[in-house]
Amino acid sequence: xxxxxxxxxxxxxxxxxxxxxxxxxxxxxxxxxxxxxxxxxxxxxxxxxxxxxxxxxxxxxxxxxxxxxxxxxxxxxxxxxxxxxxxxxxxxxxxxxxxxxxxxxxxxxxxxxxxxxxxxxxxxx
Amino acid sequence: xxxxxxxxxxxxxxxxxxxxxxxxxxxxxxxxxxxxxxxxxxxxxxxxxxxxxxxxxxxxxxxxxxxxxxxxxxxxxxxxxxxxxxxxxxxxxxxxxxxxxxxxxxxxxx
Numbered sequence: 627x628x629x630x631x632x633x634x635x636x637x638x639x640x641x642x643x644x645x646x647x648x649x650x651x652x653x654x655x656x657x658x659x660x661x662x663x664x665x666x667x668x669x670x671x672x673x674x675x676x677x678x679x680x681x682x683x684x685x686x687x688x689x690x691x692x693x694x695x696x697x698x699x700x701x702x703x704x705x706x707x708x709x710x711x712x713x714x715x716x717x718x719x720x721x722x723x724x725x726x727x728x729x730x731x732x733x734x735x736x737x738x739x740x741x742x743x744x745x746x747x748x749x750x751x
Numbered sequence: 752x753x754x755x756x757x758x759x760x761x762x763x764x765x766x767x768x769x770x771x772x773x774x775x776x777x778x779x780x781x782x783x784x785x786x787x788x789x790x791x792x793x794x795x796x797x798x799x800x801x802x803x804x805x806x807x808x809x810x811x812x813x814x815x816x817x818x819x820x821x822x823x824x825x826x827x828x829x830x831x832x833x834x835x836x837x838x839x840x841x842x843x844x845x846x847x848x849x850x851x852x853x854x855x856x857x858x859x860x861x
Contacts, residue, residue: 661850663850663852670753670840670852670853670854670855671789671791671797671840671842671852671855672852673849673850673851673852675849676849676850684849685849686848686849686850687847687848720796720797724850734785735784735785735843735844736785736787736802736803737785737787737799737802737803737842738787738789738797738799738842738850739799739802739808741796741797741798742796743796744795744796
């Protein structure tokens, strides 16, 4: 049974770069897209972006200018970098598996079915 | 402002039925993309509750059910129990934005 375990710095100062990594254990890494999602205090879930094993990425347009998601297939890990953070980036960050299937021009998006435990990131001077 | 619109809160007495709506648009739910529902308890990761509009993962009680029509979807909880008190989120895919979530609905058991 696949499990995700995430880690990274939890306290940042404004203008610094947020860096988190998510490891995939006990399951296949290839043939999936891997996402980052966050939840600011008192607010809802926000999808940040995703990557697959070959490095193909998609980002939330609202964060695209500051986000980089990368992958290390040899370690079965993927990472999130968010630069120039502000207090508005304070949130619990989650990694998740987001399967999909492609049939020609049609793509089917399954549910985000496996989640990491979450990492609290606080941005404060 | 979330792309998918949910009511901020719903409440019901134990044993009652409550429903949570999730309204999208022609670029997400209305485009035919499936809706999935998650239960979120404080301090824990979201738990998949309903996938593919109306399917329950193994272990999810059949008190939970989902439906989809047009640009909207709904989650129903029948026989409401105290343990159902949580936040619930709908999620889908948007052809312009990628992954999209609703703003979340807090279910309170009176």
